[in-house]
Amino acid sequence: MAVLRAAAFVSVFTTIGIVVSLAVPVVNFFGKVSVWDFLTGTDWSPNLAPQSFGVLPLVGGTLMVTAIGLVVAVPLGLGAAMYLSEYASARNRARLKPILELLAGIPSVVYGFFALSFVTPAVLQDLLGMEVGFTNALSAGIVLGVMIIPTVASLSEDAMSAVPQALRQGSFAMGANRMQTTLRVVFPAAISGIAAAVVLGLSRAIGETMIVALASGSQPNLSADPREGMQTMTGFIAATAGGENPVGSTSYNTLFAVGLLLFLMTLVINVVSIALVRRYRQAY
Numbered sequence: 001m002a003v004l005r006a007a008a009f010v011s012v013f014t015t016i017g018i019v020v021s022l023a024v025p026v027v028n029f030f031g032k033v034s035v036w037d038f039l040t041g042t043d044w045s046p047n048l049a050p051q052s053f054g055v056l057p058l059v060g061g062t063l064m065v066t067a068i069g070l071v072v073a074v075p076l077g078l079g080a081a082m083y084l085s086e087y088a089s090a091r092n093r094a095r096l097k098p099i100l101e102l103l104a105g106i107p108s109v110v111y112g113f114f115a116l117s118f119v120t121p122a123v124l125q126d127l128l129g130m131e132v133g134f135t136n137a138l139s140a141g142i143v144l145g146v147m148i149i150p151t152v153a154s155l156s157e158d159a160m161s162a163v164p165q166a167l168r169q170g171s172f173a174m175g176a177n178r179m180q181t182t183l184r185v186v187f188p189a190a191i192s193g194i195a196a197a198v199v200l201g202l203s204r205a206i207g208e209t210m211i212v213a214l215a216s217g218s219q220p221n222l223s224a225d226p227r228e229g230m231q232t233m234t235g236f237i238a239a240t241a242g243g244e245n246p247v248g249s250t251s252y253n254t255l256f257a258v259g260l261l262l263f264l265m266t267l268v269i270n271v272v273s274i275a276l277v278r279r280y281r282q283a284y
Helices: 002-030 035-040 056-087 090-105 108-127 137-161 165-173 178-189 191-207 210-215 233-241 250-280
Strands: none
Touching (some): 002 250, 056 191, 056 233, 108 137
């Protein structure tokens, strides 16, 4: 019993350890930089003189790439889930679902190079004729969406498959066809699991590092044009962590300030996910 209890508390202690490790550098950072300027400033240049620590360009880049990823992943993921749950035969489901889940096993650095070497030049520039730079938020967001499709699809398919067959049979008995049953009966009945899948995909997208570090760009840019290069919060952390900023300096402590903000954003998303699941959970 003691071993099981210890295993259950590992995640709790890990979270506490992360917060403690961030605390001292963050306190030192905000001892020199205003919290208001950090959260509302639009100029991020911690390594240039004069230094500026407005984090909004990084937050904007993160939200832009994440939003594009969700636009790609949610429709395709839910469509795949509906097909696997409601239309595919047992044999096809057994074959297709593992293949779909293989996308989640591809290293993110491979996705990043795929965005650079194929999506940007072949799809965006040649096929669609778009004027985009070598690095841009659109390419990074598209590939990020492809990466989180398995998360959305697999969890949503599990939620839809858990809906009792009696609900489907009752819908068919009322004269509904398969599509009507899927959209008006199965989907609403599985909405808590589907919402959790989407929010989990959102959390995965916000925390992704290598795709955005390679494909999105390394210049902070607060813009509404996804064709431009943008640096995300995780991209900044990845680029700066291997730099030569002196330990304890303000520019070094920006890593922990941005990391704490990212941690809080992910925490809020998880809290919202739990609230949604509890609010719409169905018991059968």
